[in-house]
Amino acid sequence: MTTVIVAGAGLAGLVAARHLARLGVDVHVFEREDEVGGRVRTERKDGFVLDRGFQVLFTSYPAARRELDFDDLDLRYFAPGAVLARPGSRSTLSDPFRDPGTLFESMANREVRLGDKVRTLKLRRELTRKPNREIFAGEDESIEEYLRERGFSESFRDNFVGPFYGGISLDRSLSTSKKVFEFTFKMLSTGRIAVPADGMGAISEQLARKARAAGATIHLEEVVSAVESDGDEVRVEIDGETITGDVAVVATDPKAARELTGVDSIPTDAHSCITQYFVHDEPLDTGDRILLNVGDDAPNEIVPVSTIAPEFSPEGRELLSATFLGLPEESDEELAETVVETLQRWYPDRDFAPLEHLHTDRIEFAQFAQPPGVFDTLPTTRTDEGSVYLAGDFTEASSLNAAMESGRKAALAVYDDL
Known part of the structure; x- marks a missing residue:
């Protein structure tokens, strides 16, 4: 039986593994972390559900509709549009076709x-x-x-x-x-825009279940440090041990993929962000919408997370997220003070002094940069090494849709070539 080694258990690697296993290939996925998902993971802390940075699912994503079971994810939906906020002023802007009210x-x-x-x-x-x-x-x-x-x-x-x-x-x-x-x-x-009731990590966990059910084996806390091919087989070094297979699919983050394959066209210029989570006792009046900061960019947006998905927070507590673009030099505490001050200006009749700072995610590589012309420079699924393939959003576009789509394309390319 043909053996395929997949490096990385993010969305792309999991989708590639599932499709290859369904096609009768012996698939082994190696992931350096102790859980699947890559950038799409969820942490639980003191009864709160905290996604790794503010992330959402667009239900119209073609790959999401093909790869995911929305009913199993038990989605919670945002209201269309947003609340535009500046000091002393908040106003709703929505899509009248989807939100006639x-x-x-x-x-x-x-x-x-x-x-x-x-x-x-x-x-x-x-x-x-x-x-x-x-x-x-x-x-x-x-x-x-x-x-x-x-x-x-x-x-x-x-x-x-x-x-x-x-x-x-x-x-x-x-x-x-x-x-x-x-x-x-x-x-x-x-x-629509949605999040699973158990957090965005539920998407990764569902894809992992589907990959395992198809016959793929997922190995956690196993670091792939080298991938080589002589045309007939691939040799993959994992924690100092070399294993062989017929094909390798590199589905790691862009920087690691570039190091493992030597493909210079893999984009490594990154957009970063910092997402902070807060707990409050009184819900905001956004109608399940994001609050956009039109006054300045610190933070860019504040989201009433548990209003949209009540499962994200213990009963009676309001979970908010605030996202800063880039990697500001301020400390977590200083950024939290900025969030309190911003909310106080938006809601001058409310008291946000009791706002509790719960958690901060500093995400250095949240997306690869997508300036004009970038899509003409992205690598293809196939590399110059005939037995080494790429799967990752960096072959398509920086999105959840692109990650899943790239996994499917990598599986089909491997199967067609074999």
Whole structure:
């Protein structure tokens, strides 16, 4: 039987392992951590459910619909749109097609001009009809240039798109590729934003169960330090021991994948973020929506996590998350003070002094950078070493969808070549 060694048990590695095992291949997955998931993991602390950084699932992701069982994940849904917050002012901006109850409130929102609202509806109609393959084809430019050419005002870009896409692409400057904007805008227009009731780590755990059920073996706390191929077989060094197989699929993080394979086109320029979790006794009045900071960028957004997913918090306690873009030099305590001060300015009639800082995640490599033109430079699944393949979002785009899609493509490439 053909033996495939998969390095990494993130979403890409788990999907690749499942498909290969279903095709009758002997699959062994080696993961350096003590749990699966890579960047998609969840920690439990004092009864609270804490995702590793603020992450969500777009239910319209094609790969998610193909690879995941949504019913088993028991999804909890965000309300469409967001609350735009600045000192002494909070206003709702939503999608009237998916959230008709907010039509008048959204139309009356003074943060965004009427002309921009009309342009947004026209863009929604256009992109929902645009095939995904066309979105990622052709010329490229930044989100900033794309919106300016379409007539969107500077205030719209600054007051809504900047902070909203700061949360998606970790780039509030809108220098990210317009292809990221078009794809995510389409996903938001045709589906919903959700989190599993047990946290985002439930996605990784479900994929691991599916991989094991198909016949794959997953080895935890096993570090892959080298991958070599002579064309006939691969030799993989794991914790000082060399094992052999017919094929290796490298599905690690981008930096490790580049070191293991020598493929220079694997992107390693990163966007970072810091997510802090807080506990409060009185819920915010956001209507299951994200609070976007339109006044400044510290923090970029605050999310009433347990309002959306009550399972994330013990009864009677409100769990909030706040995300800062980049890696600010301030200490965890100083950043927590910034969050308290920000909430106090947004809600001047409330007292946030009792806000309890629960946990901080400093994530150095949250996404790889996606400037205009990046999709023309990404590596393919196949490498120059005939028996070594790549699986990871770095072969597609920086998203959960891309990670799962890359795993499927790697499995199909291995099977076709064999």
